[in-house]
Structure formats: C-alpha cells, structure tokens
Amino acid sequence: MNNSIVQLRNVVKRFDDVLAVEKMDLDIEEGTLVTLLGPSGCGKTTILRMIAGLEDCSEGDIYIKGKRVNDVPVHKRNLGMIFQDYALFPHKTIYDNVAFGLKYRDVSKAEIKKRVTRALETVRLPGVEFRKPAQLSGGQQQRIALARAIVIEPDVLLMDEPLSALDENLREEMRQEVDNLQSELGITTIFVTHDQREALSMSDNIIVMKDGLKQQEGGPEEVYDAPVNHFVADFLGHCNFYACRILGRENGLLKVEVADGKTLYSEHDEGWDVGKELELLVRAQKIEVVARGDTIPDTEVNIFDGIVKSRMYMGGEAWYFVELQDGTVVHAISISREFPFRDKDAVTLHIPPRHCRLIPKET
Amino acid sequence: MTQEKSWKPWALLSPALTAVFFFLVVPTLFVIVYSFWLRAPTGQDIPAFQFSNYAKFFADMFYPGLLIRTIRVALEAVALSLIMGYIPAYFFSQTKSKHKNMLIILILLPFWVSFIIRAMSWINILGDTGLINYVLLKLHIIANPISMLYNEGSVLMGLVQFLLPFMILNIYVSLEGIDKNLVPAAKSLGCTEWQAFKEVTLPLSLPGVSAGSLLVFVLAAGTYLPPMILGGPQNAMMANMVFKRVIGTLDWPFGSAISVILLVLIGLIVYAYNRYLGISQIFKSLS
Ligand SMILES: Nc1ncnc2c1ncn2[C@@H]1O[C@H](COP(=O)(O)OP(=O)(O)O)[C@@H](O)[C@H]1O
Numbered sequence: 188m189n190n191s192i193v194q195l196r197n198v199v200k201r202f203d204d205v206l207a208v209e210k211m212d213l214d215i216e217e218g219t220l221v222t223l224l225g226p227s228g229c230g231k232t233t234i235l236r237m238i239a240g241l242e243d244c245s246e247g248d249i250y251i252k253g254k255r256v257n258d259v260p261v262h263k264r265n266l267g268m269i270f271q272d273y274a275l276f277p278h279k280t281i282y283d284n285v286a287f288g289l290k291y292r293d294v295s296k297a298e299i300k301k302r303v304t305r306a307l308e309t310v311r312l313p314g315v316e317f318r319k320p321a322q323l324s325g326g327q328q329q330r331i332a333l334a335r336a337i338v339i340e341p342d343v344l345l346m347d348e349p350l351s352a353l354d355e356n357l358r359e360e361m362r363q364e365v366d367n368l369q370s371e372l373g374i375t376t377i378f379v380t381h382d383q384r385e386a387l388s389m390s391d392n393i394i395v396m397k398d399g400l401k402q403q404e405g406g407p408e409e410v411y412d413a414p415v416n417h418f419v420a421d422f423l424g425h426c427n428f429y430a431c432r433i434l435g436r437e438n439g440l441l442k443v444e445v446a447d448g449k450t451l452y453s454e455h456d457e458g459w460d461v462g463k464e465l466e467l468l469v470r471a472q473k474i475e476v477v478a479r480g481d482t483i484p485d486t487e488v489n490i491f492d493g494i495v496k497s498r499m500y501m502g503g504e505a506w507y508f509v510e511l512q513d514g515t516v517v518h519a520i521s522i523s524r525e526f527p528f529r530d531k532d533a534v535t536l537h538i539p540p541r542h543c544r545l546i547p548k549e550t
Numbered sequence: 551m552t553q554e555k556s557w558k559p560w561a562l563l564s565p566a567l568t569a570v571f572f573f574l575v576v577p578t579l580f581v582i583v584y585s586f587w588l589r590a591p592t593g594q595d596i597p598a599f600q601f602s603n604y605a606k607f608f609a610d611m612f613y614p615g616l617l618i619r620t621i622r623v624a625l626e627a628v629a630l631s632l633i634m635g636y637i638p639a640y641f642f643s644q645t646k647s648k649h650k651n652m653l654i655i656l657i658l659l660p661f662w663v664s665f666i667i668r669a670m671s672w673i674n675i676l677g678d679t680g681l682i683n684y685v686l687l688k689l690h691i692i693a694n695p696i697s698m699l700y701n702e703g704s705v706l707m708g709l710v711q712f713l714l715p716f717m718i719l720n721i722y723v724s725l726e727g728i729d730k731n732l733v734p735a736a737k738s739l740g741c742t743e744w745q746a747f748k749e750v751t752l753p754l755s756l757p758g759v760s761a762g763s764l765l766v767f768v769l770a771a772g773t774y775l776p777p778m779i780l781g782g783p784q785n786a787m788m789a790n791m792v793f794k795r796v797i798g799t800l801d802w803p804f805g806s807a808i809s810v811i812l813l814v815l816i817g818l819i820v821y822a823y824n825r826y827l828g829i830s831q832i833f834k835s836l837s
C-alpha cells in the first residue's frame with residue numbers, strides 16, 4: 188500500500204432520498220493538508236463526519252492507517268475535530284476543555300497538566316486556563332478548540348469550515364496560523380471550506396466537489412490553472428468563458444474560433460480533432476490591458492482592441508469590463524499599482540496563448 | 551423626546567398592568583389584610599390587627615404538619631416528573647422525525663381537557679369498581695378489590711399527570727439549546743455515548759431541569775384539586791385546608807392566614823431560586 192493515512196473507497200452516503208455523497212475515492216497522504224472545496228450542500232461535512240465515524244457510510248469502505256474503520260466507533264478512532272462554531276464545552280474551564288481528551292486516555296494528572304500547558308503555548312494562548320469559553324473572543328475560542336484537538340495527538344485533524352465564523356481580518360490571520368501549525372506539527376489535516384482563497388492558500392491538495400461528486404483533485408496551481416470543467420474553473424475564480432470550435436494548428440499553437448468569427452491561439456492542446464466544439468476559458472487576471480497603440484512585446488496573436496465599458500476599483504487590483512468591437516465583453520483584472528484607465532478609454536487586450544484553456548463544452 | 555419614550559412602554563403595558571393589579575395584587579392584599587382580622591364567636595369577621603390566626607396555626611403540630619406534608623408531596627411530585635419527564639424531553643430533542651412538532655403538541659393535548667375530568671377518569675380505572683379491579687376480579691386473580699385510590703400515591707399520580715408537561719417542555723427547551731456539535735466533539739475526544747451525555751448533555755440541561763422543578767414545585771404546593779379528588783382526608787394539602795376553612799367553616803381570617811403562610815413560604819423558595827439560578831430561565835422556556 189502507499190503511504191495514505193486516510194483512504195475512501197467507493198464511499199456513498201444516502202439520507203433517505205438525498206444522495207449526499209456519490210462514489211467517493213480519496214487518498215490522503217500522511218502529513219499533508221487536504222481541502223474539500225465546494226459550495227454549500229455538496230457533501231463536504233458528510234464526508235468529514237463519515238471519516239470521523241459520526242455517520243455511517245451507505246456503501247464503500249473507509250481506511251485509516253490501512254485499517255478498515257467502518258465499524259470502529261468515533262471514540263476509538265483517535266481523530267481531532269474542529270467545528271465552525273468552535274464547539275467548546277461552555278460549562279467547563281479552558282483547562283478542562285483542553286484536558287478533556289486526555290482524561291479519557293489514561294494520562295496521569297501531572298502529565299495532563301504539562302501537555303495542556305504546552306498545547307496552550309502552541310496556540311499562543313498561555314494563561315487562560317481558568318477562564319470560561321464565553322470570556323474569549325471567537326478567534327481565541329477557535330485556537331482553544333485547536334489546542335483541545337491537537338493535545339490528544341490525533342492521527343488526523345478534521346476541520347469543518349473552522350474559519351467561517353471569524354471576521355475577514357482575523358480569518359486571514361487564523362488561516363496562516365492553522366497553516367503554520369499544521370506544517371510545524373506535521374499533522375495530517377482534512378480541511379473543509381467553501382472559500383476558494385482559503386483552499387488555494389493553505390492546501391497541499393484540493394478536492395473540488397459538486398453535488399456529492401468529486402470534480403477534480405490536485406495541487407492548488409493545478410486546479411486553478413488547469414481546471415477540468417466549467418464548474419471548477421468558475422468556482423475557483425473570475426473567468427471568461429467562450430464557446431469555441433477547433434480550426435487547426437499553426438506555429439505549434441492550437442487555433443480556435445470563438446463565436447462571431449474571432450480566432451484565438453492556445454497552447455493548451457490535447458489532440459482534439461478539427462471541428463471539435465469546446466469551451467475556451469481565460470482567467471480575468473491573466474489578461475493584459477494596455478493603452479491603445481502601446482506595443483505588447485513578443486507577440487502578434489490574441490490581440491484585441493476594445494473600449495473600457497466600466498471599471499471597478501478593488502483596492503489592490505482593478506477590474507475592467509472591456510467591450511470589443513464585436514460587442515463581446517471581456518472581464519480583465521490588472522494588479523498594476525496604477526489605475527490608469529477610465530470609462531470609454533480605448534485599450535488593447537492581450538490574451539497570452541498559454542493562459543487559454545480548453546474544457547469540455549457545458550451540456 | 552426621551553420624556554416621550556420613557557412613558558410609552560408604560561402606556562402600552564397599562565391594560566395588562568391594570569388587570570394584574572385588580573385581579574392579582576388587590577385580592578392578595580385583601581387576603582393579607584384579612585389574615586389579621588378577628589373572627590368573633592358569632593361568626594362575624596371583625597377588622598383588627600392581631601396575630602391570633604397565625605398563633606393558631608403554630609399552636610400545635612397539626613397545621614405545621616400539614617405544611618410539611620404539602621412540601622413533601624410537592625417534592626415527590628418534582629422528583630417523579632423529573633424522572634418521567636427527562637426521557638421524553640431527551641427523545642424530542644434528539645429525534646429527526648418529521649412529526650416532532652406534532653409530538654410536542656401531543657404533550658400539550660391534556661391541557662385541552664379539564665383537569666377535573668382527567669382526575670375523575672382515574673376513578674373509573676383505579677377505583678374499587680374500576681376497570682383494573684373489575685378485570686382482576688373477573689379473572690379470579692384477586693378475591694377482593696385492591697384499594698388503589700385515596701392515598702398519597704394516587705394524589706401524586708394526579709399531580710404528575712397535570713405537571714409533567716411543564717417539566718418536559720422546560721427540559722426540552724434547554725436540551726434544544728445545546729450546540730449540536732458538542733456531543734460529537736466529546737465523542738471525537740474519546741467519550742462513549744453515555745460518557746458524552748454525562749459530560750455535556752446532562753450538565754447543560756440542568757437550567758431546564760431546575761426551572762421545570764421550580765415550576766412543578768410551586769404548582770404542586772398550591773394545588774387542591776388532585777388531593778381533593780384522588781386523595782383521602784389524610785392526604786389533604788395546604789390549599790385543601792384553605793378551602794375547608796374559607797368555604798367550609800367560613801372562617802376567612804384563619805383561611806387567609808394559612809394562605810399567607812403558604813404564599814410566604816413559596817415566595818421565599820422562588821426568591822432563593824432567583825438568587826442562585828436566575829428566574830429568567832423560566833421565561834426562556836416559555837418563549
Ligand atoms: N442528517 C441529514 N439528513 C438528511 N439530509 C442530510 C443530512 N445531513 C446532510 N444532508 C444533506 O446532504 C447534502 C450534503 O450536506 P453537507 O454534507 O452538510 O454539505 P456541505 O457540508 O458541503 O454544505 C445536503 O443536501 C444536505 O441537505
């Protein structure tokens with residue numbers, strides 16, 4: 188067997204007539220942080236709960252450390268769980284919360300004290316032992332939940348949207364903290380989120396899901412730059428989509444025709460037949476916007492003139508909606524420090540062939 | 551503007567406050583005043599301010615004994631409805647059944663039938679000529695009817711059937727308020743189902759348990775119908791004595807004094823509860 192610590196084989200979950208998870212296969216390598224990413228209701232929580240043992244599988248098998256655990260109860264699986272709303276025990280002190288798992292693990296009182304203190308230091312909250320959860324802020328409570336989970340040295344850490352209840356700034360900070368902690372401790376982590384930025388920034392591997400089905404699995408760059416279908420592309424960021432048809436190949440580039448007869452060149456070529464209908468996608472961030480007349484070095488293809496129809500100032504970046512001569516509107520995001528273009532400015536767009544991706548046509 | 555704001559709530563509350571004042575505060579005040587009056591041998595009530603009615607209550611152990619019995623029976627009713635109420639409340643909080651709300655309405659169903667009818671119906675079941683004795687006699691399992699009514703047991707049964715819904719609803723509300731992820735969290739940390747219940751569910755449901763207990767205690771301590779219908783003379787409670795004095799012998803001053811003593815006692819208990827646990831828990835369960 189490989190060094191997967193968690194494996195799902197053909198796992199299916201049905202709730203009465205709802206198919207929550209459909210034929211899920213998963214291999215999670217020891218020490219990695221894997222994210223289940225998808226919109227609400229796509230079955231992420233259900234998968235996590237099945238791994239934890241809080242929910243039975245309708246079909247299929249789950250293995251942890253090579254051992255089939257379908258019939259192993261939750262309390263014997265040695266997993267750490269983190270919930271969106273922290274799930275700290277409100278009637279217990281922070282000390283008793285963190286010590287909770289050790290109490291059920293034949294650890295001596297002195298050892299418990301040592302380990303709790305160390306766990307609180309790890310999450311950078313020493314000295315709060317005798318407070319109650321309600322006396323801490325949301326971010327602090329989630330760190331206590333983290334301490335409570337890692338103190339038992341679980342085989343796998345399961346986190347269900349742990350940052351969603353925090354506000355924007357704190358979320359950013361906690362995201363880094365979870366990421367650092369995870370790599371420091373080397374603890375295998377399965378992280379559930381519907382936030383693509385969270386997933387992209389911290390994962391070793393991302394599993395994109397929709398309606399209980401795995402859509403794509405891969406590293407952050409892979410799922411972002413080479414999405415396998417419309418859903419994955421759209422879910423991970425701002426995209427322009429165009430229905431297109433393959434015309435042929437020129438100078439080592441694939442030549443495609445989009446609606447209205449425009450032709451584009453793409454580096455992405457999987458040997459499709461001429462005439463094949465596909466969908467072309469270009470991420471808004473990958474499109475260069477320059478003033479009309481300025482030259483774009485090293486290229487003569489995929490250049491289009493247009494007029495800025497509207498723009499949005501987003502702080503670190505600028506969004507442009509550029510109308511081409513044939514009426515097509517292209518969404519481009521530029522991260523230049525200046526904010527040079529205004530409405531009705533004449534601009535030229537360059538769509539680099541290596542950022543043109545082709546995906547199956549939506550049916 | 552702040553002027554306007556400060557009187558507005560009172561204006562809106564005034565119909566309710568007026569009703570409370572005339573139907574609750576004034577009669578209670580009357581009772582308190584009456585308890586100091588003198589009852590002439592002729593049967594007249596003479597306005598006075600003296601303590602003979604209270605002295606009479608504490609003259610021997612008869613009336614204090616009654617008070618102690620009342621409290622004991624009320625506590626027994628609390629204990630019984632606690633045991634009988636926790637399980638259904640727990641069930642309601644856990645069930646994923648679509649009929650959950652229906653089931654909760656069923657708990658309230660008995661309130662739609664007059665208590666007297668419900669209590670009387672027990673006579674047809676448990677009485678000497680009631681259903682159970684009839685069947686047992688016909689089957690020759692017993693030779694003479696078993697006397698099941700008119701003892702403390704039957705009074706308690708009447709009390710519990712009347713008070714159980716209050717207990718169930720209070721406990722249910724507090725169980726419903728527990729974060730649904732706490733038990734999974736406890737289990738993931740190594741608890742069995744039962745350990746998780748002891749560590750998490752039970753302690754967090756205690757506010758509902760104590761609110762329900764207080765409500766049941768107060769209602770049981772002031773009740774007079776169950777002991778009257780289902781109990782014998784030896785099972786009388788404080789409220790029955792009030793009834794007997796006021797309606798039976800028309801001794802309003804003494805009846806009032808008994809009422810006031812009961813009122814003060816229950817008031818003290820409620821005060822202590824509020825002091826240590828907070829009365830707001832009850833309102834939480836009613837809202
Ligand atoms: N206990 C349950 N009973 C019935 N349906 C459920 C239950 N839990 C989840 N579901 C359904 O399963 C699907 C997946 O839910 P979930 O795993 O919670 O999604 P996510 O966490 O991705 O938002 C949803 O359609 C949800 O309604």
Ligand SMILES: [Mg+2]
Nearest residue numbers: 228231232233
């Ligand atoms: Mg979820």
